[in-house]
Amino acid sequence: MSPPIRFDRLVHAMRFLLPRIGFLLILAIAVMALPARDVDSAASEADTACAEGVSPDYYEIELVTTRKVSGARLAKGVGEVTYVQSPFGISLSEDGSYLVNIDVSMSNVKLADGKQLVAWVTTPQLDEISSLGALDENLQVSGQTDFNKFLLVITLEPAGEEPGTMWTGPVVSRGMSRSGLMHTMAGHGPFETEPCAVYGY
Amino acid sequence: MQRFRFNGLLLAAVLLIPVLPAQAQEMDHSMHMHHGHDMSAGDSLAWRMAPMDGMTMPMMPEMMDDVPDTGAFLPGFGMDVSMLPEARPSEIIDMANGDTLRMDASMVRRTINGREYVMMAYGGMYPGPLIRADRGAKVVVEFTNNIEMPTTVHWHGLRLDNAFDGIPGLTQDPVETGETFTYELKFPDTGMYWYHPHMREDVQQDLGLYGNMLVDPTEEDYYAPVNREVPLILDDLLVDANGLFPYGEEAPTHALMGRFGNVMMVNGITDYSLDIEAGEVVRFYLTNVANTRTFNVNFGGARIKVIADDVSKLEREQFVSSVIIAPAERYIVDVYFDDEGTYEITNAVQAIDHFRGTFVPETHQLGTISASGSASADHADAFAEARTNEDTIADIDGFRRYFDKAPDHNLRLTIETKDLHPMTMRMMEVDTLYFPPIEWNEGMPMMNWLSTGDEAKWTLLDEDTGKKSMEINWQWEVGDVVKIRVFNDPASFHPMNHPFHVHGQRFVVTHIDGVPNRNMGWKDTVIIPVGSTIDILVDVTNPGKWMAHCHIAEHLHAGMMLGFEVRDPSMPNAGR
Numbered sequence: 001m002s003p004p005i006r007f008d009r010l011v012h013a014m015r016f017l018l019p020r021i022g023f024l025l026i027l028a029i030a031v032m033a034l035p036a037r038d039v040d041s042a043a044s045e046a047d048t049a050c051a052e053g054v055s056p057d058y059y060e061i062e063l064v065t066t067r068k069v070s071g072a073r074l075a076k077g078v079g080e081v082t083y084v085q086s087p088f089g090i091s092l093s094e095d096g097s098y099l100v101n102i103d104v105s106m107s108n109v110k111l112a113d114g115k116q117l118v119a120w121v122t123t124p125q126l127d128e129i130s131s132l133g134a135l136d137e138n139l140q141v142s143g144q145t146d147f148n149k150f151l152l153v154i155t156l157e158p159a160g161e162e163p164g165t166m167w168t169g170p171v172v173s174r175g176m177s178r179s180g181l182m183h184t185m186a187g188h189g190p191f192e193t194e195p196c197a198v199y200g201y
Numbered sequence: 202m203q204r205f206r207f208n209g210l211l212l213a214a215v216l217l218i219p220v221l222p223a224q225a226q227e228m229d230h231s232m233h234m235h236h237g238h239d240m241s242a243g244d245s246l247a248w249r250m251a252p253m254d255g256m257t258m259p260m261m262p263e264m265m266d267d268v269p270d271t272g273a274f275l276p277g278f279g280m281d282v283s284m285l286p287e288a289r290p291s292e293i294i295d296m297a298n299g300d301t302l303r304m305d306a307s308m309v310r311r312t313i314n315g316r317e318y319v320m321m322a323y324g325g326m327y328p329g330p331l332i333r334a335d336r337g338a339k340v341v342v343e344f345t346n347n348i349e350m351p352t353t354v355h356w357h358g359l360r361l362d363n364a365f366d367g368i369p370g371l372t373q374d375p376v377e378t379g380e381t382f383t384y385e386l387k388f389p390d391t392g393m394y395w396y397h398p399h400m401r402e403d404v405q406q407d408l409g410l411y412g413n414m415l416v417d418p419t420e421e422d423y424y425a426p427v428n429r430e431v432p433l434i435l436d437d438l439l440v441d442a443n444g445l446f447p448y449g450e451e452a453p454t455h456a457l458m459g460r461f462g463n464v465m466m467v468n469g470i471t472d473y474s475l476d477i478e479a480g481e482v483v484r485f486y487l488t489n490v491a492n493t494r495t496f497n498v499n500f501g502g503a504r505i506k507v508i509a510d511d512v513s514k515l516e517r518e519q520f521v522s523s524v525i526i527a528p529a530e531r532y533i534v535d536v537y538f539d540d541e542g543t544y545e546i547t548n549a550v551q552a553i554d555h556f557r558g559t560f561v562p563e564t565h566q567l568g569t570i571s572a573s574g575s576a577s578a579d580h581a582d583a584f585a586e587a588r589t590n591e592d593t594i595a596d597i598d599g600f601r602r603y604f605d606k607a608p609d610h611n612l613r614l615t616i617e618t619k620d621l622h623p624m625t626m627r628m629m630e631v632d633t634l635y636f637p638p639i640e641w642n643e644g645m646p647m648m649n650w651l652s653t654g655d656e657a658k659w660t661l662l663d664e665d666t667g668k669k670s671m672e673i674n675w676q677w678e679v680g681d682v683v684k685i686r687v688f689n690d691p692a693s694f695h696p697m698n699h700p701f702h703v704h705g706q707r708f709v710v711t712h713i714d715g716v717p718n719r720n721m722g723w724k725d726t727v728i729i730p731v732g733s734t735i736d737i738l739v740d741v742t743n744p745g746k747w748m749a750h751c752h753i754a755e756h757l758h759a760g761m762m763l764g765f766e767v768r769d770p771s772m773p774n775a776g777r
Contacts, residue, residue, distance in 0.1 A: 056691070056714050056732035056733050056734065058636075058731065082714050082715075082716055083638075083713065083714070083730075085713075085718070086519075086525070087510065087515055087521065087532070087720060088521075088525035088532075089525075089713055089727065089728050089730070089735070090639065090728070090730055091525075092522075092523060093522065094522045095549050095551070095562055096523075096549045096551045096562065096563075096641065097551050097560075098551075148551055148560040149560070178635055179560070179637070181634035182553070182555075182559075183634075
């Protein structure tokens with residue numbers, strides 16, 4: 001014989017749970033939304049210590065979402081920077097600029113039909129732009145650049161189209177090369193009294 | 202296994218003891234100008250403001266009157282330069298198995314850009330004589346020290362017997378002025394090597410004590426045919442209007458970044474030129490003997506093919522647009538000059554202007570090659586082919602199973618500072634947003650110059666034991682294959698690239714930042730860029746007590762060295 005239902009206890013439990021149901025729902029959704037590969041990658045981190053494309057963290061580029069593109073408002077991404085292979089360990093162009101591989105990977109993106117992500121590098125002045133290519137089904141693409149300072153830009157473009165000379169769609173995410181952090185010291189810090197105009201700043 | 206106690210203190214002491222010329226010792230130290238820079242100093246031994254070539258950064262008032270915490274020092278200061286013999290260009294000394302060469306180090310007169318300097322030379326030559334021998338030969342060099350400082354000779358890259366490695370306090374006593382030491386050299390590996398002092402390299406090597414050793418192959422068709430072979434030794438020298446910029450007396454200056462020169466030299470001269478015939482393929486043997494500068498060498502647009510690394514040919518010859526060569530490295534390259542005309546040899550880099558926060562293209566003229574007429578022998582077809590070197594591949598094959606082994610040693614490159622100039626501390630704490638992989642230029646002349654090894658301790662940290670630099674004394678056995686993972690910590694106070702040199706053994710670079718190296722050659726020196734992790738696999742063949750260190754002269758003297766011992770189980774007492 002089943003025990004009698006105690007309605008007073010049920011009411012008490014409902015009073016406890018109802019105000020918290022929203023939080024619990026969000027928690028459950030968040031847990032379910034965690035990308036499975038995050039778990040995998042954590043588990044396999046040790047195994048991939050010598051895998052190809054392990055970027056020196058120092059020069060790694062974090063891609064930050066613009067939050068303006070539907071399906072990519074919580075996008076995450078990274079550009080791993082390694083030297084193009086050469087007999088000298090590092091690789092330079094003839095004028096001495098670093099020649100690097102950039103391995104781009106994105107996550108937390110749900111693409112609408114007919115759309116693709118394309119990666120670009122551009123100078124901070126946006127006067128030179130070069131496409132690294134469209135991201136594949138795993139949201140990854142690799143390319144090279146010899147820009148000294150550059151922005152890494154991910155845009156939403158029509159699917160199936162070859163990237164042109166300039167993006168057409170909205171910017172999904174963007175990041176900056178470590179070298180881009182180097183900027184003029186005039187006008188701040190120990191040089192705050194410097195006549196910046198003399199130096200063109 | 203008996204362990205030897207590495208006497209690091211003794212070694213460090215010996216390395217850091219310069220013996221001054223009597224005149225310099227007796228000079229009035231008021232000449233060090235401790236109360237301000239004498240910008241018009243007529244005496245070249247006075248401390249004056251470090252040369253600020255190309256700098257846009259304004260001098261900070263707080264640093265205007267500062268000088269390094271060591272006296273100014275120039276070997277031969279006060280000598281009548283006209284009484285010294287004029288150094289003569291390098292000569293090739295062909296040596297057969299069993300031959301003996303008598304060679305000294307001496308003070309010489311050099312004329313550079315029209316100005317006479319008291320410098321140093323091996324055998325009275327700049328660079329020192331090029332010793333040429335066949336692979337497998339053994340020769341003797343009776344070396345006499347005729348300079349005013351104790352010295353030794355290190356035969357860089359040779360897998361020779363430990364007793365002749367030239368390390369004071371470890372393999373031999375310093376060779377005092379007037380003394381002789383007999384070195385027995387052997388050449389087990391084909392390629393280009395070099396010799397230099399292993400005491401106060403920042404002074405002696407900088408002033409001209411360096412020379413090459415070319416080990417010829419004994420096999421037919423070892424290299425592709427070329428029209429001519431030319432050694433190119435790259436160097437720089439720091440001068441100002443008053444002459445040679447003084448060195449530190451008790452310790453090297455420029456401890457933070459090493460001493461960059463502002464005069465570029467090829468084979469000891471500033472106006473290097475070479476006349477060839479159009480259509481020639483020239484084999485250049487490049488050696489970087491600069492204290493700290495890494496070069497990016499172009500040949501005026503001529504096509505370049507890399508043939509060999511420090512200690513062997515590459516697995517595959519490879520066409521490149523330029524040659525990047527760190528201090529102490531060597532590369533052998535073939536260059537094809539297909540048309541008549543003038544080809545400029547240049548060092549093309551992206552310097553950094555820290556004040557403006559910009560990259561600045563910088564090109565240094567190193568020399569000129571004039572091509573005219575027509576080459577008598579046409580090697581264009583051979584040049585066009587990038588050969589696969591099966592002998593190198595076969596040599597490395599026996600080591601591939603170790604490529605992915607766990608590291609035997611994990612080494613972190615870092616720096617500890619103490620009592621650095623307060624402004625230097627402040628500046629460097631402000632300017633921390635970006636450190637380039639390679640420092641191509643002298644980006645902070647004053648701060649760099651003011652630092653000595655007393656304030657900046659460059660450190661090799663063994664992450665497995667916590668031991669640092671000369672506390673480290675790795676124990677290996679002949680036949681071991683040792684993997685060392687070297688990490689250049691970008692979070693240290695002042696990260697910088699380091700050319701890491703291992704004595705007495707050879708190694709291959711298996712991974713760069715986790716990426717497998719697809720084209721290897723045997724090396725003895727490898728550049729470690731900032732932030733990078735480089736895996737090297739050492740072929741342990743040579744018993745004895747050795748060292749490994751950064752080959753930036755000022756970093757070495759600021760502590761960036763470690764010891765290791767290789768025991769030969771078949772010879773229980775070897776190396777003790």
